[in-house]
Amino acid sequence: MSSYKAFIYFEGNSYELTLTFLNLKNLKEEVLKIININDNFIIIDNNNKQEIINDQQLKISFEIQPALFFIYCINNNNNDNDNEKKYPEEKKDNKYYKIINPLVLLTGDSKYNLDLIMIKNLFEEIYGYDVYSIYDQNKSEIELLTLNQLDIFLMKHYIKNNYDSLIFIWCGYSNKISKEEGDILITSDNGNEYKLFKKVQELFTNIFLNKPKIFIKNIYQKNE
16 A cells, blocks of 8 residues: 655644545644644645645645645634634734745754655755755765764854855754753764754854744654
8 A cells, every 4th residue: 555755844843744545634634643633723734835625735745755734723713814823823914034045954864864865855956945964975874973973064054154044954863851951952872962952043043143043853753
């Protein structure tokens, strides 16, 4: 039986799921397993920000790989307009910031090289962005990402630049050690090394002051 792999983004986090059937009902079922919200109160958009409302639209979305979907909670209030339901946390004005020339940093364990390659292709081919990846396809035999390698990669790009925004992507192991410390990015050396995710965010705050900063985590459980 065929299966269909996709990624969903919800509240700043990314998740991978697999569909058994290529229809909207199956997609909603798999999404709800992750976000645990009544399906009457979610909206599913494709990577062009078009709402998926039928099976045909879903099949078309899978023609572009990797298949990406954005999940939004809507407000169960009949007096709200569509935009207020779809984006309840956004301000009601129409101001927006168009990202044209972002610094895109793709990091993670090359054990998941297929995911790294797909994400890199997405940002390069679909959005037309230049992507700096820690994974070198010419050295695919090296599967370990050490904390030192991650730090060197981050500091290499910690420079003043002409980019108008930052997109940082982590594809690998992650965990949460405490409410105060937040999530950690787990590297491969010794099994005990990690980078606080908030330290990555703090690192780039100064050089991207008053500019959009997008942080995406495509995470895996440590015990998998």
